[in-house]
Structures are given as structure tokens and as C-alpha cells.
Amino acid sequence: MEATVANRVRKSLTADCSACFGLCCTALNIIASSDFAMDKPAGTPCTYLQEDFKCHIHKDLRKSGFKGCTVYDCLGAGQKVSQDTFKGYSWRENPTDAKQMFEVFPVMEQLYEMIAFISEALTYEISKDLRMELTGQLEHLQSLIELDARNLVSLNMAACRLPVNEVLLKTSEVVRSNLSRNVFSIRMGRQYRGMDLIGRSLKGKDLRTADFRGALLIKADLRGTDLRGADFIGADLRDANLCGANLTTSMFLTQMQINSASGNNKTLLPSYIQRPSHWF
Numbered sequence: 001m002e003a004t005v006a007n008r009v010r011k012s013l014t015a016d017c018s019a020c021f022g023l024c025c026t027a028l029n030i031i032a033s034s035d036f037a038m039d040k041p042a043g044t045p046c047t048y049l050q051e052d053f054k055c056h057i058h059k060d061l062r063k064s065g066f067k068g069c070t071v072y073d074c075l076g077a078g079q080k081v082s083q084d085t086f087k088g089y090s091w092r093e094n095p096t097d098a099k100q101m102f103e104v105f106p107v108m109e110q111l112y113e114m115i116a117f118i119s120e121a122l123t124y125e126i127s128k129d130l131r132m133e134l135t136g137q138l139e140h141l142q143s144l145i146e147l148d149a150r151n152l153v154s155l156n157m158a159a160c161r162l163p164v165n166e167v168l169l170k171t172s173e174v175v176r177s178n179l180s181r182n183v184f185s186i187r188m189g190r191q192y193r194g195m196d197l198i199g200r201s202l203k204g205k206d207l208r209t210a211d212f213r214g215a216l217l218i219k220a221d222l223r224g225t226d227l228r229g230a231d232f233i234g235a236d237l238r239d240a241n242l243c244g245a246n247l248t249t250s251m252f253l254t255q256m257q258i259n260s261a262s263g264n265n266k267t268l269l270p271s272y273i274q275r276p277s278h279w280f
């Protein structure tokens, strides 16, 4: 698959809440925290979800203690389940399908996330063999999202994730190594994979091509850091301070990660990420 086609696939992964039956506000299990002001069990509509599937406190989510709702991004999984898998019939119209619809949503969400990462991986300069491997995975995932509800809930997600994780890891190593050697002329960035960096100060550091896969960066001070070519897949960036950081060529960064962090007008972001409206 050509990089431009992959780019188009990635850009198409955009949530359209107007075509969704409020699935993130209903299907998910949410435990009360500073991100969400109350417990909400899976399969139970949030008390603020209106009959028309809009949020009653949409304009005041942050000041009402629901900032997690402003961060969340299903990448379009919600409208896919609502309009395709369940053919435009909501759980209100078809209560007998509700349970299954709520079970399908988190499955679709994971498939969409994997599609986003694979399509990003295909935008990099990589070998023909790696491109073929990624394309194969993308086609497989694209076929899975078309399954019916019964088959979707039967999927073994761990088994789906394994080959995807492997090929993404391979891509990350290749791309970061090329960037280090041929673009930045530096040694490959440090390994922070899976590390607990909660509240840690990394301020001003040169973190180009570092590996932050699965790292806990909650409230980390990343002000003024150079994070070009750094891999952020699965990293937790909640309340990390990204003011003045350069993330222009960071890898596998998601809109949700950026929405959950803080930054300013000096934070440099990849072109496919939007600057959150709550940043100053």
C-alpha cells in the first residue's frame, strides 16, 4: 500500500458523534476519578446522555468534572457500530440488541486503534517486505470490522493484537534507527519502555528517537523537550506538561494522548494531530 493511501486511511479515522448512539457514554465502564465525576457501570447510559444521544453538559464538561469526556476519541468506531454493524437501529429502538451492541463497541474501538497505528506505520519509509507485512495486517483488520455482531464479540482480541504489536514494534525500530543515523546523526534514543515516569522531570532533554512504549508519563514535566522520532505507543500522557515540546515527528501518538496532556502554542505537533482547544 502506498504511503499516500495509508495517510488517507488514517485521516478517515475520525469520530462523528452525530452518527453514533452515544456508545462511549453508555457501553463503557467508568470509575469515578478526576477525569469523570461519578461511577458509571458498563451498559448503563450516563445520566447526562439525552434522548437524542447528545450530552446535556457538553459545553461545561471540564468545569463539571468530566474532562475525560473531552479527551476521549473512538476514531469512528462508534458510528461504525451504530450505522453499519447495527444498520442504524439504536439500542433505544432495539433494546434486545443493546447488550450485544455495548459488547461490540469496545471490540470495534480496539480494531480501529490498530488500524490507525498500522496505517501510520505505512506512511514511513520502510522496506518492501515490512510494507507487505503491514498491508496484510491492515487488510485483515479491515475485514474484521465488517464482521457481524456475533462474530465481532467472539474475536480473540489478544490473538488479534499479537501480530499487530510485533509488526509495529519492528517498524518502530527500523524508523527510529534510520532517523537516528541518517537524519539526526545521533545514537538511538533511550529506552523508557514501560517505565514508571510519573511526575518525573525530563524538562529540556533531547529525547529524539526515545522509546516510550507503554511508559507512564502522568504529570511528567516534558517542557521544552525534543521528542522527534520518539515512539509513544500505549504511553500514558495524562496531565504531562508538553509546553514548548517538539513532537512533530513523534511516532504512534494519538489525539487522545495529546488531549489528555497539557501544552501551549509553542508545542509542536504532528500534522495529523489537532491542537486541543483547552490548551493555552
Ligand code: SF4
Pocket: 024, 025, 026, 046, 047, 048, 049, 050, 054, 055, 056, 057, 058, 066, 069
Ligand atoms: S458527561 Fe456527557 S459526554 Fe460524558 S459520558 Fe456523560 S453524556 Fe457522555
